[in-house]
């Protein structure tokens with residue numbers, strides 16, 4: 427199978443689902459068949475086992491259109507139809523379910539290590555392994571590919587649709603080079619080509635923050651949400667932007683570098699060259715630095731990891747609480763700018779600080795909402811388990827690309843179907 431190189435998720439029609447699938451309205455039949463594929467798949471995932479008639483009722487689409495799309499999904503082996511349920515009267519409908527024999531190999535690449543996993547179409551994590559990575563990219567890609575081959579051999583009954591890779595940096599869509607990834611020395615390499623040469627499977631790459639947001643869109647809790655921001659707080663701060671139902675990548679894949687907006691012109695110097703960037707003040711590294719500054723005044727013991735700092739705070743240690751509160755204040759101040767710029771409905775937060783969400787969310791919210799112009803503030807939600815979200819996001823980007831590639835083969839016409 428050859429991956430579609432000429433399509434990007436950004437060029438896809440607007441397909442983000444609303445609560446009923448977002449499918450009602452007058453749209454040309456050919457376009458609707460393309461646009462409704464992913465939302466209908468999501469409805470099957472949410473309601474399975476489900477009949478065609480119930481799918482038409484839930485989505486608001488005409489039964490004929492539902493049948494066309496269901497037949498497309500069956501032809502691609504993404505869903506299966508069989509079994510029936512007893513109904514009080516009338517014919518027993520056959521039921522649709524996602525094909526759980528279809529799976530995606532995924533890798534979450536971090537500095538020095540990768541998590542390699544197998545995820546089925548319904549989004550379940552079937553296998554997960556951690557492997558160490560060499561710093562030389564070709565050797566690292568070889569290790570990941572070997573691990574994937576071993577996992578595939580252990581699951582002979584599954585069909586592998588392709589490979590999704592989550593990376594800690596921005597990816598230039600035209601060259602598939604990793605750009606702006608200070609923690610990973612993989613520049614000047616076509617990463618997709620390198621993986622495809624090793625694995626002979628279609629491969630898609632995605633920035634880790636974008637992957638987390640995609641995971642929420644495909645497998646998670648974002649039904650009906652059109653404008654959202656995901657803020658990934660770790661050693662730095664990464665953001666992913668959903669604008670009007672579309673993941674915003676910007677020119678050369680560089681949209682979302684909110685971590686480098688300046689919050690304090692007298693702040694510490696950032697790796698980007700500027701003083702007082704958001705990520706120098708609101709990241710996990712900043713919390714550790716704040717603690718260290720305070721530690722010298724109080725003579726408290728040194729702490730080297732965020733886990734230890736959070737543990738101290740949980741026990742009520744005043745310097746640890748003060749350091750994390752200061753971090754939370756800066757997270758809130760950065761979010762205030764982000765809300766002013768984008769006015770999202772939801773802000774998803776990933777990162778260690780969410781493990782003490784009950785303590786620090788009120789601090790973040792207070793500083794986010796200070797002197798805010800917006801009448802209705804966004805919901806601030808901790809994303810569950812960033813690692814799983816990155817793995818599922820890598821699966822989602824592969825599925826989205828394959829879906830888009832198959833849709834591009836469908837005939838379109840100008841006929842209008844009132845749904």
Ligand SMILES: [Zn+2]
Pocket residue numbers: 685686687696697698699700703
């Ligand atoms: Zn910076």
